[in-house]
Amino acid sequence: MSRKRGELPPLPEALPTPVVDAHTHLDACGAKTAGDVKGYLDRANLAGVDRVITVGDDLASARWAAEAATWDPRVFAAVAVHPTRTTGFGDADKAELAELARQPRVVAVGETGLDYYWDYSSKEDQHEAFRWHIRLSKDVDKPLMIHDREAHDDVLEILDREGAPSTVVFHCFSGDLDFARRCVDRGFVLSFAGPVTFKNSHDLREAARWTPDEHLLVETDAPFLTPHPFRGQPNEPYCVNYTLRDLATLRDTEVDLLASTVTQNAERVFNLRN
Template sequence: MTKRRGERPPVPEALPAPVVDAHTHLDACGARTPEQVREVVDRAVEAGVDRVITVADDLDAARWAAEAATWDDRVFAAVALHPTRTSTFGEVEQAELARLAGQPRVVAIGETGLDYYWDYAPRSAQHEAFRWHIDLAKRVGKPLMIHDRDAHDDILAVLDAEGAPDTVVFHCFSGDLPFARACVERGFVLSFAGTTTFRNARALREAARWVPEDHVLVETDAPFLTPHPYRGRPNEPYCANYTLRDMATLRETDLGELATKITRNAERVFGLRDAAKS
């Protein structure tokens, strides 16, 4: 745990090739206006993180994310109701999310899934909402972005039972090597956050070392999960740089090559080139 908890980490030297932050929360980072969003993304670009996907966790955040994605060409959005917020989830919420999901710069349905760590929503409600989001992703033809906390087996069971969408991304992948293998066998993509850099996360690091390069993304989940050695300080999209550098070392691969491959993965998974033309 680093000192100076209230300070952002320094902006690192730019990556040799640009990369996409596949999951961040710009609003929670304090970027609420077009000017503030531009400032955060400019800082990310300085570090070689040239595009971001800002992700919603409730209905207001979903509306904001979809709007923010129109303010800056480097910003895209994902919309859903976070599993911990599904105790109340009815036709009004479903209609609004379906409307937002159809917008061209909304590139994913997420974050949705199951969270067994918190008890803010009954598991039955979470399961029902998760199934609905799976169906929405299929209807709009966009990837499903999974939130999975202490629910590995049930996440896979629901996806298997419902039939997974063509593209599934496990945001902030938190599993071990056997779980990573189970996901990759199903064709899923695993997105790694700052937790991958934590030196006590041995099982997670083993999974990150193994995952085939076609199945890898990088993210921040900012303002949370700041990577080592700045754990505990505020996170921002530029900190994907630190996570990617650690992953390249962990995987014993060239940093520029890994950045280029992950960028291609993000463009393919989220259809970023097509969305950018909208």
């Protein structure tokens, strides 16, 4: 592979039904070339993860994601400028992103939204960029992939005011049960990542236990947020296997049944096709 890494979590037993990693960052994991991408996907396949959506968080990353999705039929892309990178987000950036978003292997506009944890971009810049991404999602008729960190109320307020696209996915959902209900009431989809496996994430786990089947996705957000018990180690798409298994236990359902559910949801939400 293209970078040195710490010790990876062990490769788990393959899931009985293949699943989609609904949000990952293959470039941040270390992939650069088509060969690198194939290596990550081959390893994911051994764990029963057969497709991924690799997500751009700035223009360079968005370009790479859109191109990488043409290298391997198991890879799709989402493109946007991350809210923490919205300072100076101008017309030329918007024109290029709009062109990328229309490519057939790009299946979502994201990740976009609001991040009040970091102060790299002002709230004003974030709000303006978020509104623009909402309009782009509706223009290209592709799902909007939300990044929401410590900004729940403002994210919903802007979506309500602008008019949400037909499909909205809260990537790495971080809210409690009340917020999950508010999102689901609006028809939004909740995608759960490694933090839902953390045993001290009581509010998040309650939300995940409650979320209706048809509103549920699973993701890694790799290389970040490695699931329990490997927190702090490198993350890769194959590790969504661990999150899916933990969710099945949490929701008191069979692994195979939950895998089938989230796969059907991902195919529907992102209109996945090879």
